[in-house]
Amino acid sequence: MNYSEYFAALLYAEDIYLETWSDFVLEEVIVKLYEEPDSPTEAKHENKYMENSLKKKNPFVVFELPPNRKDRPFLLSRDFVYLRPSGKKVDPFKGFVCRVVKRKVRVEFGNEFHSQHSSEQKYDVSFSFNRLCLKRCHQAVLATSDPSFHNLLFPIENLRAKFMDTETVVITSSHDLNMEQRVAVSRMLSCIGSPPYIVEGPTEKTRDTVWAASLHIYKNLPNSRILIAAPTNKACDYLLIKLSEEIPESELFRANAAFREPEDVPPDVIVSSSYNGEVFTCPTIEELESYRVITSTFISCFRLHSGGLNKGHFTHIFLVDASSATEPETMVALANFADEKTTVFITGSYAECPNRVHSNIARKLGLRRSYFDRLLTKLPYVDWNPQFVTLIS
Structure with a gap:
């Protein structure tokens, strides 16, 4: 086995690890909305490549992972999160992980999710992983x-x-x-x-x-x-x-x-x-x-x-x-x-x-x-x- 084959095999082992979490589901999770405060530097975020202003985003969706690291997937920015209203057989809403701070996951969802969300709604949460890296x-x-x-x-x-x-x-x-x-x-x-x-x-x-x-x-x-x-x-x-x-x-x-x-x-x-x-x-x-x-x-x-x-x-x-x-x-x-x-x-x-x-x-x-x-x-x-x-x- 040469250098390229050796590291390719190790990278495939990482890929298989991610696949083991494909059936992982958190059931009946209550999510919260979090609107990040305006950054004091946003007014300076302009250069020859930028528009005149940053577009206003929907609030982030935040939920917590289980406390035991072995009982939860390791998530990174741009991994995928799926929310399906608990007890309903409908297509899940797809979002992107923006940030993970300790156990709290901050996710970005589109207007389709926010137009139907209510604070009492519980969701079943599943994941898939961005394999770009x-x-x-x-x-x-x-x-x-x-x-x-x-x-x-x-x-x-x-x-x-x-x-x-x-x-x-x-x-x-x-x-x-x-x-x-x-x-x-x-x-x-x-x-x-x-x-x-x-x-x-x-x-x-x-x-x-x-x-x-x-x-x-x-x-x-x-x-x-x-x-x-x-x-x-x-x-x-x-x-x-x-x-x-x-x-x-x-x-x-x-x-x-x-x-x-x-x-x-x-x-x-x-x-x-x-x-x-x-x-x-x-x-x-x-x-x-x-x-x-x-x-x-x-x-x-x-x-x-x-x-x-x-x-x-x-x-x-x-x-x-x-x-x-x-x-x-x-x-x-x-x-x-x-x-x-x-x-x-x-x-x-x-x-x-x-x-x-x-x-x-x-x-x-x-x-x-x-x-x-x-x-x-x-x-x-x-x-x-x-x-x-x-x-x-």
Whole structure:
């Protein structure tokens, strides 16, 4: 079994786990309506891609899951919820999960549901799952079969690091980096092509190291095109806001999932996003190619690929907090864009690991092990060779 087949099998195990919940039903549930208060930043949610105002939505439908985690499905944003009035043989109303906070599920339903709902009505609740993330992971692990990608997966077969002269690059104290961070940035600036360079350390410090390194690359390499990918919106937003202090809006883009809630997006981020008043969109290929720096979650990187960007477009790719993501999730960002000339940086922490693996089979067979962790247990990283890895404390 090769690399692609191995991870495809683990992803299918996750799919089978989701299928086991297809017959799960919560009976006679009382739901509540919740209208989210207006965001104080909504007035700022306008840019060249947006309408003049955000459309008023129906109230969210809220209900609670059972207290025992083993007795309930694991729900994520954009999974599906079906409500059928209890005791009635009618077609259920279909809604989309917007948010899960502890046991409370917040769901968006259309006018058809709200026109018939009453506070006394009880519902039978069932679920199905949005498999978009799994599909994108399957596509990514298949894309790793490209021979030009091999040295990024198994760098032990080519241990020759490539470096360039960085004497003209000054790591200034204004960036508030400690000595270890400055050393890491200096080494990162000297890298050319594969194998990847790894920075291990606390999340806050590695993110600031990425910020400083990407800013120096932007300023000192005018032909560079940078992709900064991370597992969470929080990390992507943080880095974009920091970079926007010194990079013009015209050269900076934040790729968002289509149905990300706009009220969750900071105003300093939404001005660098593409939003049409209902969903976040992907710009034209001409616009995408004009950006020097793009930030995105690992999974949403697929939108850039489907939007027309191909392998080799980015000169530098940062995989931020990669220890918190499964290897196939990381590959959505890497396998679609990196080739033998792409310079790749990976950051993470030994204290972090992927936590959204649900299948026991997939957990036991390795899906909960990150790309970051796998590389650090192999040459040339396991010996902490400074040409390939820096430790930040």
